[in-house]
Amino acid sequence: MTLSQYKFMIDPIIFTFFILFDFGYLNLEEIFTTSLLTLIICRGIYVIAYYFRYFKDYDKELEEGVKLFSKNEKIYFSVKQISLILFGMIYFPIAVFISFYSLIVSTSYLKHISKNIRFKYIDLMAKIFNILIPTMGIIWFLFINLDYYSIAAIGISLIAYLHYGLRIGDLSLSKLIQKYDKRRFNGFHKSVKGAGLILLIAIPSTIITFCGVYAPAEKKTYMIEMRDGVKLATDVYIAPGSFGIPKPVILIRTPYGKNGMDTYRTFYSTQDYHLVIQDLRGTHDSEGGDSFLLFVKSYQDGVDTINWILDRSWCNGKIASAGPSALCINQYFYAGMNPEGLVAQQLWFGTPELYDHAIYQGSYHKSSVETWVQSTAPDNWRNQIDTLFTYSSPKNETLYNSTSLSIPIGPHYSNVSVYGIHIGGFYCHFSQGTIDGYIGYDDYGTNTSKGHQKLIMGPWTHVNIWSTEQGELNYPKNSLGFDMIFNWEKKIFDAALLGSHISWTGTRVGYYLMGDVDTPSSDWNYWRYAYDWPLDHEDDKWYFTSTGSLINSTLPSINKNMSYLYDPRDPVPNLGGQNQPFDLIGPMDQREIENRSDVLIFETPVLTESVETVGRIFGNLFVTSNCTDTDFTVKLTDVYPDGRSMLITDGSLTVRSRYNYTTDVFMSGNQMDVYELLVDCWSTAYVFAPGHKIRVAISSSNYPRFGANPNTGAQLAFNYLNYNIANNTLLFGPDYPSSIILPRLVNMSSTHTSY
Numbered sequence: 001m002t003l004s005q006y007k008f009m010i011d012p013i014i015f016t017f018f019i020l021f022d023f024g025y026l027n028l029e030e031i032f033t034t035s036l037l038t039l040i041i042c043r044g045i046y047v048i049a050y051y052f053r054y055f056k057d058y059d060k061e062l063e064e065g066v067k068l069f070s071k072n073e074k075i076y077f078s079v080k081q082i083s084l085i086l087f088g089m090i091y092f093p094i095a096v097f098i099s100f101y102s103l104i105v106s107t108s109y110l111k112h113i114s115k116n117i118r119f120k121y122i123d124l125m126a127k128i129f130n131i132l133i134p135t136m137g138i139i140w141f142l143f144i145n146l147d148y149y150s151i152a153a154i155g156i157s158l159i160a161y162l163h164y165g166l167r168i169g170d171l172s173l174s175k176l177i178q179k180y181d182k183r184r185f186n187g188f189h190k191s192v193k194g195a196g197l198i199l200l201i202a203i204p205s206t207i208i209t210f211c212g213v214y215a216p217a218e219k220k221t222y223m224i225e226m227r228d229g230v231k232l233a234t235d236v237y238i239a240p241g242s243f244g245i246p247k248p249v250i251l252i253r254t255p256y257g258k259n260g261m262d263t264y265r266t267f268y269s270t271q272d273y274h275l276v277i278q279d280l281r282g283t284h285d286s287e288g289g290d291s292f293l294l295f296v297k298s299y300q301d302g303v304d305t306i307n308w309i310l311d312r313s314w315c316n317g318k319i320a321s322a323g324p325s326a327l328c329i330n331q332y333f334y335a336g337m338n339p340e341g342l343v344a345q346q347l348w349f350g351t352p353e354l355y356d357h358a359i360y361q362g363s364y365h366k367s368s369v370e371t372w373v374q375s376t377a378p379d380n381w382r383n384q385i386d387t388l389f390t391y392s393s394p395k396n397e398t399l400y401n402s403t404s405l406s407i408p409i410g411p412h413y414s415n416v417s418v419y420g421i422h423i424g425g426f427y428c429h430f431s432q433g434t435i436d437g438y439i440g441y442d443d444y445g446t447n448t449s450k451g452h453q454k455l456i457m458g459p460w461t462h463v464n465i466w467s468t469e470q471g472e473l474n475y476p477k478n479s480l481g482f483d484m485i486f487n488w489e490k491k492i493f494d495a496a497l498l499g500s501h502i503s504w505t506g507t508r509v510g511y512y513l514m515g516d517v518d519t520p521s522s523d524w525n526y527w528r529y530a531y532d533w534p535l536d537h538e539d540d541k542w543y544f545t546s547t548g549s550l551i552n553s554t555l556p557s558i559n560k561n562m563s564y565l566y567d568p569r570d571p572v573p574n575l576g577g578q579n580q581p582f583d584l585i586g587p588m589d590q591r592e593i594e595n596r597s598d599v600l601i602f603e604t605p606v607l608t609e610s611v612e613t614v615g616r617i618f619g620n621l622f623v624t625s626n627c628t629d630t631d632f633t634v635k636l637t638d639v640y641p642d643g644r645s646m647l648i649t650d651g652s653l654t655v656r657s658r659y660n661y662t663t664d665v666f667m668s669g670n671q672m673d674v675y676e677l678l679v680d681c682w683s684t685a686y687v688f689a690p691g692h693k694i695r696v697a698i699s700s701s702n703y704p705r706f707g708a709n710p711n712t713g714a715q716l717a718f719n720y721l722n723y724n725i726a727n728n729t730l731l732f733g734p735d736y737p738s739s740i741i742l743p744r745l746v747n748m749s750s751t752h753t754s755y
Contacts (some may be wrong), residue, residue, distance in 0.1 A: 015633050026334060028150075030625070035089045035090075036097055039088045039095050042100075043084060043098070043099070044101035046103070046518065049109040050106075050412045055689075056590055084098055085532055092147075093147075093152070096150045096154060096157075097139075097153040098153070098157075098515060099155055100154050101157040102684065103130075104134065104161045107125075107127075107130050107160060108161075108704060114466045123354050132482060138151055143301055146272055156603055159467070176463050182689075189612035198285065201630060202439040203541065206501075218580070220235070221233060221235050221236075221237065222234045223234065224715055226281075226297070226304045227304055229288060230281060230286075230289070231287050231512050231732075232279060232287070233278065234258075234279075234305070235261075235279075236312075237276075238276065239269060242274070246274065246316035246317075247274050248315075248497035249272060249309055249318070249320075249695070250264070250275050250277055251276050251302075251305065251306065251309065251319055252278070252322055253280055253298070253301075253302060253330050254283075254323060255279070255280040255323075255376050255377075257284045257285075264277065264322065264323070273320075274314055274315065279436070280295075280301070280326075281298075282377060286387060286439075287603070291380065292377075292380070292385065292673065293333070293398075294373065294377055295399075295402075295403050295679070296403065297402075297515065299334045299402055299410060299411040300329035300337075302333065302339065302650075303339040306340070306341055306342055307339070309341070312609065315341075318496070318497050319341045320342075320344035320348035321342065321346070323346070324349045325348070325349050325350055325430070325463060326462045328349060328350025330353060331345055332347070333352075333405070333411045334411070335418055336412050336415050337410075338416065342417075344457035344492055344493050345418050345419075345420055345421075345671070346420075346421055347421065347458050347702050348423040348488055349423060349424055349425065349430050349463050351430045352433065353403075353406060354398060354403035354404065354437060357436070358429075362657070362680055363633075363652035363654035363657075363660065363706040363709070363716075364702070364707040365429070365705065366608060366704050366707035367574070367580065367704040368429055368583075368704070369388070369514060369585050371582055371583075378420070378467050382541055385672055392468070400716035404625055405440055413441065413445070416441050416446060417511060419448075419492050420437075420452070420453045421453065421454045421456070421488055421489050422435075422441075423455075423465075423481075424438050424455075424456070424457050424461065425460030425464065426457060426512075427460060427461045427471065427578055427586045428462045428578060429462060429579055429580055430510060431457070431578060431682055432616075435455070438454075438455040440534065453508065454509070454510075454513075455509045455510070455533055456484060456509075456510045456707050457509075457512065458511045459514045460481060460578075461477050461586040462581050462585065463581075465481035467480075470587045471586020471587040472586070472589060472646070475517055475525060476520075477519075477524070478526060478527065483643050484510065484527075488510075507529035508515075509529065509533045510527055510528075511527070511528055511530070512525075513526060513527075513685050514684070514688070516638075516692065518596050521689070523610060523687060526753065529751065532750075534615055535614060535747070536612065537615050537743040538744050540744050541553065542740050542742055543737060543739045544556075544696070544732045545602070545732065546562070549603070550604045550694060550696060551604075552604075554635055558734075559731065559732075561730060561731045561732070562600050563730075564598045564600065565597070566699070566726040567723075567725050568725075571600060571708040572593055572633075572699050573740045575588050575647070575707060577650055578650070587648070589644045589646060589696065590635065590646075591645050592648055592698055598699055599732060601695065604693050605638060606692070607689070607690050608693065609690055611687070611742075612686070612744065613684065613685075613695065613743055614685045614744075615683055615684075615745075617636060617740065618678075618741045619651060619678070620673070620677075620741055621634070621676070621698070622731040623655075623675055623728065623730055623731065625655070626671050626726060626727045627667070627669055628711075628712075629654065629667065629709065630655055631655070632677055632699075632700055633652040633653075634650060635650040635702075636649050636681060636694070636701075636740065637695045638692055638693075638694070639692055640692060640697050645695055649683075650702065653678075653679045655667055655675065655677065656713065671729065673735065674731060681740075687702060698730055700728050711726045
C-alpha cells in the first residue's frame with residue numbers, strides 16, 4: 001500500500017504537516033539549528049544597523065521635543081522581528097530570503113552611519129557588501145552546498161531590495177514614520193491590531209510546534225540477537241513528541257526490506273505509538289545463512305523480538321502487530337506461541353496455514369511460490385523449493401509443523417491470546433486463509449481471543465482495497481474498503497492497547513455480496529454484516545449431465561461419462577483468478593480458454609431468478625484415469641448476457657494428495673477404478689442475476705497458477721522432462737453424482753445490511 005492511501009485517514013491538519021515532512025519541506029534539524037541560527041545572526045545585524053542608522057535622527061527629534069516611537073510602534077517592531085524569525089524557521093529558503101534581504105538592507109544603512117560618525121570608508125564598504133553578500137551566497141549554494149531553492153531566494157531578496165528596501169533605507173527616521181505610521185497603525189481598530197499581532201506569532205509558532213510533536217523520529221537501528229545467535233536488523237521509531245516515555249508498540253516484521261516501510265511509520269506515528277520494523281531472517285539486512293527457510297523460524301524470532309521490546313524503557317508492556325501478506329503470515333506463527341505482551345493483531349490478506357493455502361490449494365501453487373521465493377530469497381530459492389517436496393526429511397517436517405496453527409506441534413490456535421482484525425478479498429490467493437485464521441482465533445484460541453475477532457471480506461484481489469477495478473470488472477464505489485477497515489482496526493487497537501471500551505456483542509463480520517457489475521440492483525453489490533462465520537447454510541448440489549447441463553437437486557437418471565486427453569506439454573493457460581499481483585489476477589473472461597478439447601463445460605439455462613451462494617464451494621467429482629497421478633481442476637464462472645464468462649472462484653486437486661500433502665496415495669492407472677474427489681474452490685459471496693447463466697469448467701490444468709502435473713508421480717517442481725498423456729474421465733449419474741456444491745443461506749436473520 002502506498003503512503004497516500006494511509007494518509008487519507010489522518011486528520012487534515014496533521015496530514016498537511018506530514019506532506020511537508022515527506023517531501024523535505026520541514027526538517028527539525030534545519031528549523032532549530034541552521035535556520036534559527038542564521039536568522040538570529042542576520043536579523044541581529046539588521047537591528048543593530050537600524051539602531052545606528054537612526055540614532056542621530058532620534059537624538060535630534062528628542063531635542064525638538066518630538067516623541068518618535070509610541071508604545072504600539074515599539075510593540076510592532078518587536079513582534080515584527082520575532083515573527084520574521086519564526087516564519088523563516090519553517091522553511092530554509094524562506095530563512096535565506098529574510099537573512100539576505102536583512103544583510104543587504106543593513107549595508108544601505110552604512111552610508112547614513114558614515115555621515116553620522118564621519119567615516120569616509122564606510123560608504124565604500126556598503127557598496128562592496130551590496131555586491132559581495134549575494135555573490136557569496138550564490139557561490140555557496142551553487143558550488144559548495146547545491147540548493148536551487150536557496151539561490152532563487154537570494155534572487156528574490158535582491159529584487160525586493162531594489163523595489164522596496166533601497167527606498168526605505170534612504171529615508172530618515174522622521175520621514176519613515178511620517179510616511180508609514182498612519183497607514184500601518186491608525187487605520188485599524190484596536191481589536192484588529194491585536195489579532196494581527198497574535199497571528200504573526202501564533203501561525204509560525206503553531207507550525208513549529210507541530211514540527212516538534214509530529215515530525216517522524218529518526219530511526220535507530222539495532223541488530224537483535226535471536227536464541228540461535230542469528231541477528232535480525234530492526235528499526236525503532238519513538239513516537240514523535242513522546243520523549244521516549246513508555247507507550248504501546250506496533251511491531252512489523254517484513255521480508256521486503258524495513259527501509260521501504262515508511263508508510264507504516266507515517267500512519268502509526270499519528271496514533272502516538274512507538275514503532276518497531278524488522279527484516280525477517282535471511283532477508284535484506286538481517287542474518288540468516290544460505291540454508292534458512294522462509295517463515296520456519298518466524299514463531300521463534302517473533303517471540304524473541306517481542307521479549308526484546310518488553311525489556312525497552314519505552315515499551316509500556318502492550319504490543320500489537322500489523323502488516324499484509326507475508327507481513328501477516330509470520331504474525332500468525334508467533335501469535336501461536338502466546339508471547340507475553342502481544343495483545344492485538346492486524347491480519348491482512350494472509351494465512352495461518354502455509355502449506356494448505358500458500359504452497360498448495362489442492363495442487364502446487366507453482367507461479368505464486370516459485371516467483372515469490374526467487375525474488376525474496378534469491379540466494380537459496382532452489383533449496384527452498386526442493387525442501388517443499390521432500391516430505392520425509394526432518395527439514396520439511398520442521399517447515400510443515402512450524403508454519404501451521406492447526407497442527408499441535410509448535411505454534412497452535414489454542415495458544416493465541418489477542419484481539420484481531422482479519423481482512424481478505426474473495427479474489428485473493430489467501431482468501432480462505434483469512435477466513436480460516438478468523439475461525440481459528442475465534443473458535444479455538446484462549447478466552448482472550450475467543451469472541452474477540454472481526455472479519456472483513458471484500459470483492460478484492462490481493463491487498464487491493466483502494467480500487468473499484470478488480471480484474472476485468474469494475475465494482476461500485478461502495479466496494480472500497482479503506483474507511484471500514486481502519487475504523488474497525490482503530491477500535492480494536494484502542495481497546496487492546498489503550499483500554500478503550502469496545503462491544504463484541506454485535507455483528508463482527510462484514511462481507512461484500514458480489515454480483516452483476518453492469519446492472520445496478522439493491523440485491524447485490526452491497527455490504528452485509530453477520531455475527532459470525534460461517535453462516536447458517538445448506539449445501540445445494542448442482543449436478544453435471546451428459547448434455548452439458550447443470551441442474552440443481554435432481555440427479556441425472558442415467559450413468560454417463562466424458563473423457564479428455566490432458567497433455568502436460570500443452571496445459572490450459574491461466575487467465576486470472578486468485579493469483580499473486582505479479583500474475584493475471586482477479587475476475588477475467590474465460591471464453592478464450594474454454595473452447596478446448598481438454599475442457600468440459602456444464603452450465604444452467606438462462607436464469608429467470610437470482611441464485612445466491614455464500615460460503616465455501618466444492619467440486620465433488622467421480623473420476624478415472626489411465627495414469628497413477630494427475631490433476632483435476634474446477635472453475636465457477638458467471639456467464640453475462642453478452643457471453644462473457646467471468647471467473648468467480650476455482651480450485652485444483654492433485655489426486656495423490658487427496659488425503660493430505662505429506663502422504664502420496666496414487667491411483668491404480670486402471671480406468672475401471674473410480675475415485676471420488678472433493679476439489680476445494682474456497683469461499684465466495686455471489687449472486688447470479690436473472691438473465692445470466694452459471695457455468696462450471698472441468699479440466700486437469702491451470703498453468704502456471706498450478707504446476708503442470710507430468711502424470712508420472714514424480715516431484716511436482718522441476719521434473720517435467722518425463723511425462724505421460726493422461727486419459728481422464730469424469731463420471732456422472734445416479735451412481736456417480738458429480739456436482740458442484742454451492743452453499744445457500746437458510747437463516748437470513750443472522751445477516752444485516754448495516755453495521
